[in-house]
Amino acid sequence: MPLGDTFVRQAKPSGKPAGDTYADGGGMYLLVKSSGKYWRMDYRFAGKRKTLALGVYPAVTLAQARKRREEAKAQLAEGTDPSITKREDKLAKKAIAGNTFEKVAEQWLKATKADRKEITQHKLQTWLKKDIFPSIGKLPITTIGPRDVLTVARKMEERGARDSAKRLVQICGQVFRYAVAEGSAERDVTQDLKGALQKAEKRHYAAITEPAQLAPLLRAIDGYMGHLYSRTALKLTPLVFVRPGELRTAEWVEIDFDAAEWRIPAAKMKMANDHIVPLSEQAIALLREVQPISGHGKYVFxxxxxxxxxxxxxxxxxxLRALGYDSTMQTAHGFRATARTIMDEVMGERVDLIEHQLAHAVKDANGRAYNRTAHLPARKAMMQRWSDYLEQLKRGAEVIPLQRQG
Structure with missing residues (x-):
C-alpha cells in the first residue's frame, strides 16, 4: 500500500541500527532512524543495484518525494543514471553559488591591481562595496542581466551623480569582461546599456578667484574648530593646492622637513609622474603641528x-560646508583654480611655473616634458610668495599686485 501523509508524520524509529523502511512503490521508501526521516529510492542501472537519496522529511514532503521519484524513473528510461545527474547538478549549483558577482569582482581587483594606482584601487573597492555589491553582489554572475546593472546605475542618477552612474556601469563592464575571459560568464551584459544613461554634465569645481572674496574665506578657515586632522588639512589646502586625493593620502615618508619638500610618488599622481611640492614656512608649521599626533603612523591625515x-x-x-561654503561657492579641488588665477592675474607669477606646480603637462621649446625638478628653486620662491600673499590677505592687509615676472 502507498504511504499516507498521516503515517509519514507519525512514524517513529524502533531503535534498529539500520532504521525502519516503509515502501511507497516504484522503488521509493521512507527510512526512519533516530536521526530523522529520509526518502530513498532503490533502482538498477547497468546491472548494478543503487540507491538514490530523494530528500529529508519534512523539508521534502511525500508529494515532492514522489515527484522526484518520477523524474528519476524518466532519466532511467532515457538511459541516464539519476545518481550521476544529481551529483552533476549539485556541483553545478555549487559552482554557481561560488561564482557571484562579488567574488568575481574581487578576483578582478586582485588580478589587475598592478595596472592601477593605489588611490584608484581604493576608489574601485569603495564603489563596489558601497554602491554595487549591496544590489547585485550576491547574485551569480551568470544570472545578472542588463536591467540589474541599470537599476543600480539609475539609483545613482536619482542622487544627481550622473558621472558616477556612468563610471559604475564601466566598472561592471570590466568585471564582466574579466569573467568572460576566465570562462565564468558568457558575455558583457553592460554592452546593452549604451545610451541608457543620462549624459554626465561637464564638471566644474567651484572656486573663488577674487582676492576680496578669498580674504573672508581664509579668515573663516583660520577660525575653523574641527578635528585637528581636518582643521590642518583645510588650512594646508590653499597653500599647496594639490588635488584632494593627493592631500588626504599624504604619507610622512614623503615629507622632507630639511629640504622643505613634499615628494609625491607617481603612483598617486593623475599624470603618473613624480611631483615635488615645495613647502613654505607656513606649510611646514602646519605639518609640525600635526606631526606629534599622527607622525607615528603612515598617513599625515x-x-x-x-x-x-x-x-x-x-x-x-x-x-568648507560647515563654514557656509557649499559646492557652488568653493570646493577643495577649486583651490587649484583659485591659485592658478590669482597667481597669474594678480601676483604676476610666471604661468609655466604655476602649471608646473599644478602638475600639469608642461613642455619646453622642443616639445619635451620637463622633469619633476624643473625650475625647482624658482617654484620654491613662488610658493613662499603665495603663502605670504594669503597670510597678508587673511590679515586684511593691503595687497598690492606685483609686476609680472620676466
Missing part, C-alpha cells in the same frame, strides 16, 4: 576611526 586608512575624500569639502 589618517582616518580618526583607524590609522590604517587616510581620511575621507569628503573631509575638506565637509569642513
Amino acid at each position: 589618517p582616518s580618526i576611526r583607524t590609522g590604517e586608512r587616510p581620511m575621507s575624500e569628503n573631509t575638506v569639502n565637509a569642513a
Whole structure:
C-alpha cells in the first residue's frame, strides 16, 4: 500500500541500527532512524543495484518525494543514471553559488591591481562595496542581466551623480569582461546599456578667484574648530593646492622637513609622474603641528576611526560646508583654480611655473616634458610668495599686485 501523509508524520524509529523502511512503490521508501526521516529510492542501472537519496522529511514532503521519484524513473528510461545527474547538478549549483558577482569582482581587483594606482584601487573597492555589491553582489554572475546593472546605475542618477552612474556601469563592464575571459560568464551584459544613461554634465569645481572674496574665506578657515586632522588639512589646502586625493593620502615618508619638500610618488599622481611640492614656512608649521599626533603612523591625515586608512575624500569639502561654503561657492579641488588665477592675474607669477606646480603637462621649446625638478628653486620662491600673499590677505592687509615676472 502507498504511504499516507498521516503515517509519514507519525512514524517513529524502533531503535534498529539500520532504521525502519516503509515502501511507497516504484522503488521509493521512507527510512526512519533516530536521526530523522529520509526518502530513498532503490533502482538498477547497468546491472548494478543503487540507491538514490530523494530528500529529508519534512523539508521534502511525500508529494515532492514522489515527484522526484518520477523524474528519476524518466532519466532511467532515457538511459541516464539519476545518481550521476544529481551529483552533476549539485556541483553545478555549487559552482554557481561560488561564482557571484562579488567574488568575481574581487578576483578582478586582485588580478589587475598592478595596472592601477593605489588611490584608484581604493576608489574601485569603495564603489563596489558601497554602491554595487549591496544590489547585485550576491547574485551569480551568470544570472545578472542588463536591467540589474541599470537599476543600480539609475539609483545613482536619482542622487544627481550622473558621472558616477556612468563610471559604475564601466566598472561592471570590466568585471564582466574579466569573467568572460576566465570562462565564468558568457558575455558583457553592460554592452546593452549604451545610451541608457543620462549624459554626465561637464564638471566644474567651484572656486573663488577674487582676492576680496578669498580674504573672508581664509579668515573663516583660520577660525575653523574641527578635528585637528581636518582643521590642518583645510588650512594646508590653499597653500599647496594639490588635488584632494593627493592631500588626504599624504604619507610622512614623503615629507622632507630639511629640504622643505613634499615628494609625491607617481603612483598617486593623475599624470603618473613624480611631483615635488615645495613647502613654505607656513606649510611646514602646519605639518609640525600635526606631526606629534599622527607622525607615528603612515598617513599625515589618517582616518580618526583607524590609522590604517587616510581620511575621507569628503573631509575638506565637509569642513568648507560647515563654514557656509557649499559646492557652488568653493570646493577643495577649486583651490587649484583659485591659485592658478590669482597667481597669474594678480601676483604676476610666471604661468609655466604655476602649471608646473599644478602638475600639469608642461613642455619646453622642443616639445619635451620637463622633469619633476624643473625650475625647482624658482617654484620654491613662488610658493613662499603665495603663502605670504594669503597670510597678508587673511590679515586684511593691503595687497598690492606685483609686476609680472620676466
